[in-house]
Amino acid sequence: MSIFLSNEIIVFLLIELILIVLMAISQVNIVSILRHWDFDATTPLQYALEKKNYLVNTILYFTVTCKVILFLFFIQSLNSLAGIVPGAMCSAGVVGANHYGNALLLLKLLLIFGFGLWLIVNKLDLASITFPYLKRKYLLFTLLFIGVLGEFILEILYFSNIPLTVPVFCCTVVFQAPRLPFGYTQTLLVLFFYILFGAILLLNYLKQTMASFTCNLLFLFIAYYAITYFFGLYIYEMPNHKCPYCMLQKEYYYIGYLIWGSLFLGIFFGIMPFLIEQITQKSYVYLLKYASLCLIITALVCSVYVVRYYLMTGVFL
Amino acid sequence: MSKIVIQNLNKLYNPNKPNAFYALKNINLSIEDGQIVILKGVSGSGKSTLLSLIGGLSKPSSGEILVNNQNIAKLPDIMSSAFRHQKIGFIFQSFNLLEGLSVYQNILAPLALTKLGKEAMHEKVNQAMQLANIEHKKDQNVGSLSGGERQRCAIARAVVMEPEIILADEPTANLDKENSFIFIEILKKFKLLHKTVIIATHDTLFDDLACIDRCVQMRDGELLE
Numbered sequence A: 001m002s003i004f005l006s007n008e009i010i011v012f013l014l015i016e017l018i019l020i021v022l023m024a025i026s027q028v029n030i031v032s033i034l035r036h037w038d039f040d041a042t043t044p045l046q047y048a049l050e051k052k053n054y055l056v057n058t059i060l061y062f063t064v065t066c067k068v069i070l071f072l073f074f075i076q077s078l079n080s081l082a083g084i085v086p087g088a089m090c091s092a093g094v095v096g097a098n099h100y101g102n103a104l105l106l107l108k109l110l111l112i113f114g115f116g117l118w119l120i121v122n123k124l125d126l127a128s129i130t131f132p133y134l135k136r137k138y139l140l141f142t143l144l145f146i147g148v149l150g151e152f153i154l155e156i157l158y159f160s161n162i163p164l165t166v167p168v169f170c171c172t173v174v175f176q177a178p179r180l181p182f183g184y185t186q187t188l189l190v191l192f193f194y195i196l197f198g199a200i201l202l203l204n205y206l207k208q209t210m211a212s213f214t215c216n217l218l219f220l221f222i223a224y225y226a227i228t229y230f231f232g233l234y235i236y237e238m239p240n241h242k243c244p245y246c247m248l249q250k251e252y253y254y255i256g257y258l259i260w261g262s263l264f265l266g267i268f269f270g271i272m273p274f275l276i277e278q279i280t281q282k283s284y285v286y287l288l289k290y291a292s293l294c295l296i297i298t299a300l301v302c303s304v305y306v307v308r309y310y311l312m313t314g315v316f317l
Numbered sequence B: 001m002s003k004i005v006i007q008n009l010n011k012l013y014n015p016n017k018p019n020a021f022y023a024l025k026n027i028n029l030s031i032e033d034g035q036i037v038i039l040k041g042v043s044g045s046g047k048s049t050l051l052s053l054i055g056g057l058s059k060p061s062s063g064e065i066l067v068n069n070q071n072i073a074k075l076p077d078i079m080s081s082a083f084r085h086q087k088i089g090f091i092f093q094s095f096n097l098l099e100g101l102s103v104y105q106n107i108l109a110p111l112a113l114t115k116l117g118k119e120a121m122h123e124k125v126n127q128a129m130q131l132a133n134i135e136h137k138k139d140q141n142v143g144s145l146s147g148g149e150r151q152r153c154a155i156a157r158a159v160v161m162e163p164e165i166i167l168a169d170e171p172t173a174n175l176d177k178e179n180s181f182i183f184i185e186i187l188k189k190f191k192l193l194h195k196t197v198i199i200a201t202h203d204t205l206f207d208d209l210a211c212i213d214r215c216v217q218m219r220d221g222e223l224l225e
Helices: A007-036 A044-081 A091-095 A101-127 A134-160 A171-175 A186-205 A209-236 A255-280 A287-313 B047-054 B077-087 B103-113 B118-132 B147-159 B177-192
Strands: B002-013 B021-032 B036-040 B062-067 B088-091 B165-169 B196-201 B214-219
Touching: A007 A044, A007 A134, A044 A091, A044 A101, A044 A134, A091 A101, A101 A134, A101 A255, A134 A255, A186 A209, A186 A287, A209 A255, A209 A287, A255 A287, B002 B047, B002 B196, B021 B047, B021 B196, B036 B047, B036 B177, B047 B062, B047 B165, B047 B196, B077 B088, B088 B147, B103 B118, B103 B147, B118 B147, B118 B177, B147 B177, B177 B196
Parallel strands: B036 B196, B036 B214, B088 B165, B165 B196
Antiparallel strands: B002 B021, B002 B062
């Protein structure tokens, strides 16, 4: 049986293909808009481009929103693929089935952040009469479109290289000795997690967008390892179960969606004000409030599991 | 001071197709604040197209339409809608009332999109009904009104937002003589209220009326003034 015969993958790839076609149509129009756009002109060409701009905006708004929603479907599909990939017990096994999996996931995450940035710039552009960010917005989309094409190629490579006859490693991989970045110990990792978390809250309060941007990117990296290799143990209540995906499953009350969702949203809101400033020269610091709120949820939920476990057993894992 | 300035305006329908045709050709027109202007011409001369462009209902193929010095042809759709809602009152030939609703509810409809309080809305609706002389029918369903009454309801709805500009497309086409004269009386009230009014019509009733500031003749999409 081929992985391409699974219902989830058929639906997923079909939607991806439709979105790519829509984006490609938009991209063709974007090229002509970028080449000839002159807002001050009242020529037939300019009016035609303005009409085209509305069409392109509508298509892109739809496709970009779909891509964001499709990411959640992709995660869900990975979970359900665990049922047909031998050896896989959760997404960890499916993602780790070949070396394209983690790269694909990382690219998807970057694209989601990129799409989010595009949606905000688009909103600012449409709210102004003169379309001041039109060219930058479309250049950004062009970059994202290249990313989407790369993502699609990676998806095909990834799905076609998932072995269905040879068992894959799943959480067994992560049962082995943890491979933490820079040789960190768990204690150091958790310490960094809380220090960075505190620093981000402070920087967000002080509205330091650039510093917050840097710390947020660092925090994303540290938080991934901290959640997987430390907090995850308390969620699973098992000292050797180091998996970022199992917490997304029903057995753990889907708590992973709250943890990862609030983390990614927090990071997104944390890095956006700086990026938006760079593109539009407009202040969007109010997003930092949401960033702090989301990261507080992440840290709070993670910490509650540790405290709860300690109160129940009197020991730390 | 010019309320509306139209420069080099063209409207091409079905561009790049064999049946492409210019509904408006190089229109240049300036309308002062508080003027009542008649656009005259036979069917197909471009009167309604010009009205729809001034009202921001459609976009030109080229040229400018400046209302209060702002080129409304360049407004994004969402702002174009806001512009229409706040600045323009439309009176259509077929009235375009919301069937099934009462006169009061029809006139109230544009106010539903504002943040006005109930009392303020009620007051505005009453003022508009008085101006259009339709308050005695306020609770009646619009489906049961006569042609003249329906039009007065449409007029009240057009003015309830207190627009600066009123656009009327063949307002007397579906009216008998008596109701047409009532419309002219309302037109005189608009003049007193210093509204800028543009009427597209081929009705000779408007010829030589004292309240009319200007009559512009159109033919085959061109101004003959």
